Amino acid sequence: MEESNLTGNTKVFEFSEEKMSKVSEIISNSMFFTMTCSSKTEAQMCSILLLEFLYFSRYKKTVQRYFGGSAAEGTNIKTSDIDKMIVGPNIYVCSDPAEGQMVRGHVFLVDSSDCSQGHAKLVLLKTDETIPTIFDEHGKTLNDMLEERQDGKRLLSNEKVVSFWMNFLQKRETATGPPGTSRHGPCATAKNTDPQGYIKSKIGGVIEQDFAHGIPFCSHPPVGKDWLKDRENFKWPSKKVVEKIKSLTCHIVAVGDKMSEHSDVEWRISYLLWERELVWSFNDIQLQCYVLLKVLLKKYIDPVAPEELSSYHMKTIVFWESENIIDNFWHPKYLIQFARNCLLCLKGCILNCTLKHFIDRGKNLFLWRLRDPKVKDAMLNVIEEIIQNIIRYSMQCVEGIDLNTTLENSDGNVEEFLRKCRLDHDPRITYDFNESREPLRLFHYGEASSLNVNVETVLADFSTLARYKESFEENDRYIKDVHASIKIPVKKFIHIRSAMILAKQMLLSKSFSSEEFQKLTNFMDENSDLDAVSGKLYVATCFVAFKKYDKGAEVMKKIYAASKKSDTLIYAGLCSDCKSMCVSGGTLIQDRGLPRCSLPQTKYLSIFHDVIFAQGDLPLLPDALKFECFVDKVFLVHPSVYLLYLKILCSKFTEKRDNISQLENAVYECDVTLHTYRHFNILGYCYFENGDYEEAFKCYRISFSRTVDNGRPNAVIYMLPILVYSILQNQRFDSDSEIIYQR
Incomplete structure (x- = not known):
């Protein structure tokens, strides 16, 4: 094993293929328990399908809401936002006019002439004022969303549609009031704080939700049909997954090519449902590699090239690299090799300024990107550095388990590293995994x-x-x-x-x-x-x-x-x-x-x-x-x-004291999360009801201390005055009660 200096005093450890596979297995096992795995993604898939199903039922099976991105995939990291696509009733798009005439409702014809690949204008093919749309339900009409051009064509304006959704979101009441709104690509973005920490696991964490308006295709667009047909030549995705994808709709969303002269009336074809089905079919190693790439992007690439690359690019790289891999490759010992292959692929794509969309293969996801040579070179340097020291960088991306320090303390010796992992870390990542x-x-x-x-x-x-x-x-x-x-x-x-x-x-x-x-x-x-x-x-x-x-x-x-x-x-x-x-x-x-x-x-x-x-x-x-x-x-x-x-x-009066003691033990066992203050309120109230005012005050004081820094609403503000009033009523002015009264 050779050791060389990188930037600063950081060591670079070089591993043989055999030793890399052993370390790779530990990294994979660690990510399995702390970050991502196929069972987490499967559970998230079920959860998302249920949420969408309940939403559809709530709106009488007219309006649909689909989750996209990491929120749907179970691949979320701390910086992930929430993507949603809203699909209203009775509006469709089609590629064939004859096909559109067979559909009941308002139909637009997809016109991709003089548009970049993957974009199109929507020309009104037919309309029926007796059939309501989602716009009618909120003070607008479909006609309000149209733009008439000199040639007489009536086009659906993405600007007007996104403005409609931004106005709609501003009127929504949430737990923290109306959200702040802005435009983000095809989406109207709403920002709120998470007052309870249910979503971000942090009180007051920012919840950013992107709402895109999607219009379904009457049938799959030609590019989608070609991709499905071509799947017969590849092992991944499986035939079962391809058959499932065939049953799913494609959509078009409100965003044009930003460099186009008529971007305000252009729309982008979206394969959201297809792509999330692909991620839902990922095995543990694909998921871990994808999340690893996302964290590497946020920690190391974004600081030198902000907003040049996205998680979507990382996902696309994993798609491409998965296409021809044989089944026995999907083993934890190959995680780092797979991640390295993906980084090499990403490096080549950046050099050529070309990353093809996985489904629409004529579309370049790097179009209009990577235009600054200095930024491009900086990205390539960082990626090359990561590739050369892939083990260390991967370890630094693992949450909850400090493998990097263990490697340092082992001086890069793999056998010593494995021994220390068995001694110092959760046994699930070594001998107790299965x-x-x-x-x-x-x-x-x-x-x-x-x-x-x-x-x-x-x-x-x-x-x-x-x-x-x-x-x-x-x-x-x-x-x-x-x-x-x-x-x-x-x-x-x-x-x-x-x-x-x-x-x-x-x-x-x-x-x-x-x-x-x-x-x-x-x-x-x-x-x-x-x-x-x-x-x-x-x-x-x-x-x-x-x-x-x-x-x-x-x-x-x-x-x-x-x-x-x-x-x-x-x-x-x-x-x-x-x-x-x-x-x-x-x-x-x-x-x-x-x-x-x-x-x-x-x-x-x-x-x-x-x-x-x-x-x-x-x-x-x-x-x-x-x-x-x-x-x-x-x-x-x-x-x-x-x-x-x-x-x-x-319980009977004679049993209450013993039961309160058991409750106290349970409250303290839970005392590390965002919700424990409420448990102290419950315990304090039990002491209060039992006449133990001093113990009640201690519990209320602990509860208050858990929320005073984050400003979270706490019911103790109602419970404390009642306690003080009861003390006054009972005239219990011993020294401890006097302190309670004064406070």
Whole structure:
């Protein structure tokens, strides 16, 4: 092994092919657990298809919303934004006038004359004022979007369409008010902060969403048909994937060639649905290489050449390099070799200023780019440096595991590096890899159903939930590819939410029979097996709200009894960094790592989610959570914390102290995430109700400290004055209470 100096005092280690393959396997295994893998992408695919399906159902199967980019692919990194394409009803484009005449609705003819490859003008072929469009529903008409030229042709203006969407977005109300809007290519971009950290895992993180207006083709455009036909000559993508792609629509989106004289009326052909299907078919190594290239781009290439390259370019490179690779290449030991091949391909494309679109192969993605020779040379130098020291740069891109320091401490000796990895790092990346595959897959499935879908579903009203329920019962073709381990829990959660709304109405009206209440709780119980724990807690919530504490206690006994039938459960939520929990003997024990365990046949019953409530649930919620409704539209509670809180409410006076002690342990076990302040509010309120004012104040003080720096709304501002008032009423002016009063 030779060692040479790079910039500064950085060492360059050169590895033989055999040694590189060993290190490559460690990098691949590390990325598998901390960044990306096919099970994460599969879960994200299911989640995205469900979100799109529910959106389509919500808008009575007229308006469609498709996710694109990393948000759809499961390849997101910290800088990733969210891409969405909105497709309204009754507007189509076609390449053949005869074909367009057969379609009911407003039809535009694709005219690609005097346009660069992949772009076209949309000439109105036929229209029908009796058929509404998405513009009519928001104060405009299709005619308002047209531009008439001197030759009499009526063209659809991309400028007017994007302006329409920007105006539409500005009127939307979100949790933080109307979003800031701007134009980004074919998209109207909306920027909001993430007040709860659900999306960015950071309080106040910027959520950037790009909305493109897409118009579907009546049938595949000629270039798309040619690409599909040509797939017979290649091993990737598989025939199964190609057949799936054939069933998917192509679209045209509102952006022209920026160098064109008539760019304001040009549109770009989009293969969004085809391309995300290609990424969804990626194996672990393809995904890891793609994410590796994205991180290398953001960390090392962008600083010397801002906005010259994009993640889309990296994805295209992976597409091209995947086309002719034999099956036995897809092994972790080849990850670095594959990444190196992609970088060499990228380098060649930059040298020639040509990167062909993977589907529209006459289109150059580097057109009008790389025009500054100095910037181009700087990019080539950085890429060459990465290629020459690919191991080190790859390690610096791995999140959560510091392989680079381990390599330094091993002085580049591969055997020593492997030994230190076994000693110093998570055993899953060395000797315990295969045993952890299935638990990780289930963890991603749990995240997909609960965090991605249910957080949005919890805000739906009863009529919308009924629409969702009807769509599920139709067994709609849109979600045939969604795995049952994700589809079934979401369906059951929709039923639970419907029942909770009915329970709230019963509670407020006070006019219901015992038979009606029994029927409702039976229905909730039938759907409570959406996971191992939280589903049953919704049933217990209902019993506690109606002061049927014995029934609530029975539900919690069922949770403990059911948990004895399986090994440790997998936690897929945001309220704790412990990823597993053992429930037995009336106690809850959390563990930071994923379990290594045998799993029951009904896989989603190995998972438990956060308990999710909405502001409108206030009448049903126990007192400590009522305060949370004053500050958050949606909020999460860790199931172990909430279970123990309900247990306290349902327990006898003599048992309360012991149960509060168990709750305190659970709260502190969770105390590292963005949501733990709420747990301290719950614990503090339990102490308050038990007359332990000093302990209550300690909890409230900790809760306040968790949110004071980020300005996050915290229900403690309501709970503290009540505590102080109670102290004054009870005239408890000992020294500690005096401090509470003064503060």
